[in-house]
Amino acid sequence: MTIPGVAFCSSGTxxxxxxxxxxxxxxxxxxxxxxxxxxPGALGNIDDFLRDFRTGESHPIDPRLxxxxxxxxxxxxxxxxxxxxxxxxxxxxxxxxxxxxNGVAKRSLHMQGRALDIRLTGxxxxxxxxxxxxxxxxxVGYYPESKFIHIDTGRxxxx
Numbered sequence: 270m271t272i273p274g275v276a277f278c279s280s281g282t283x284x285x286x287x288x289x290x291x292x293x294x295x296x297x298x299x300x301x302x303x304x305x306x307x308x309p310g311a312l313g314n315i316d317d318f319l320r321d322f323r324t325g326e327s328h329p330i331d332p333r334l335x336x337x338x339x340x341x342x343x344x345x346x347x348x349x350x351x352x353x354x355x356x357x358x359x360x361x362x363x364x365x366x367x368x369x370x371n372g373v374a375k376r377s378l379h380m381q382g383r384a385l386d387i388r389l390t391g392x393x394x395x396x397x398x399x400x401x402x403x404x405x406x407x408x409v410g411y412y413p414e415s416k417f418i419h420i421d422t423g424r425x426x427x428x
Contacts, residue, residue, distance in 0.1 A: 291354055307332050321358055345397070353386070355384075357379060378408070401420050
């Protein structure tokens with residue numbers, strides 16, 4: 270499956286990600302792309318894994334977000350698992366979180382499957398942030414107190 274508007278270099282190599290969901294305790298180790306082609310079955314498994322754990326709703330995750338994760342790990346020269354703090358959020362969950370914090374956007378990209386809050390096992394948060402910023406592929410939020418970053422496929426910005 271080719272994603273419109275996304276250019277790839279043909280490399281013929283597999284792209285794999287390993288996830289750990291901090292709220293559910295579940296893990297997923299999956300090849301999501303072979304060369305230029307995203308694997309529909311793998312994307313479906315990722316959508317399910319990254320669903321809103323509060324409501325059970327799932328939504329397609331932007332495959333460009335997966336490539337960001339892969340490329341961040343490559344830049345850091347690590348195969349560390351991606352710890353998921355927050356992934357897809359239903360409108361109901363997003364509104365609930367907005368009521369608990371000033372830092373949750375009303376039209377969060379989490380509700381479109383275009384944002385993740387993450388950390389990498391064993392990687393300092395500041396290093397993770399620097400690698401994400403260097404990619405220049407979307408927004409990067411830095412939460413050093415909670416030891417995670419936000420990445421998204423929106424416009425390039427930082428906070």
